[in-house]
Amino acid sequence: MTGGLLLGVDGGNTKTHALVTDLEGNVLGRGDAGTADIHATVPEPALVEITLACERALTAAGGSASDLDAAAFNLAGADWPEDFALLRDELTRRIGLPREPVIVNDGIGPLRCGAEDSVGVAAVVGTYCAVGAKNKAGEIFHLGFWPDSTGAYALGAEGLTAIWRNMLDLAPPTSLLARALELWDRTSAEDLLHVFTRIDDGLPAVSARARFAAAVLDEAEAGDIVARNIVRVVGGRAGDYARVCAERTGQVGEPFPLVLLGGVLRHPSRLLRDAIHDRIPESVPVYPDIEPVVxxxxxAADTVGAKPDREAIRDALDWTQEAA
Incomplete structure (x- = not known):
């Protein structure tokens, strides 16, 4: 194989997906790996995982990096100027890219899922929440370190906190207790607290708490007041950040696309989506039928003037992405 390949990579806080197609959009290879966030610990493990996902996708496609006409990376952890420099240099070297790749923050890449010009605001709700904006002049705003936690981790963590506050008679009872005891096979709130804090093999803070997000959304939809308040607060934070992004790019005051993506927003309840949109009611919600990796x-295709068949790519994929 000599040339004619495109590489797209979406790397989040829990996993990385890589996709290889030809210039027409025929899916040739896919590859998965672990976290892509260079801020998760130190950069090296994330760089290894991103590279591994790309190598797996290229191998599945029967090609190599030298066959790539273009590559683009949508990455959690691409936050500050030095991050972009590191990622550009290291990924080019490690993967063997023949030309400089496109690298964007994971709050910016999803805008391309919503529109060809990538204009608007995106909120991607996964383990955390990536939010970013781009206006018609090409000006971009995003942050990688928002002050308040959002996404599945925040929903789950707030849900567990509500359970333990009730255990101490500091908060009202909630149906979340029964859901948590069932999920972790425990007998009481105190027993559940022990699971999360014992010294031998306590559960990882992020992944375990994020796992509880679906239950919080379920109970909120069923009418539990405590769960509803959690969803309102967490969704409101994401909506506030989306409004900040819109303001910083001069898009407030007239309708603009609000691209909403991520595994948490695939939950059938509309409560979280509505809580985000309530903070920016002038926006027009867009729910793309493709994932950030596409x-x-x-x-990548835009940089070489290629027009891959978006629908064909969508129909060929069966990934279910749970996080940003």
């Missing part, structure tokens, strides 16, 4: 691939 958005990254389309960004």
């Amino acid at each position: 958005g990254a691939l389309l960004l």
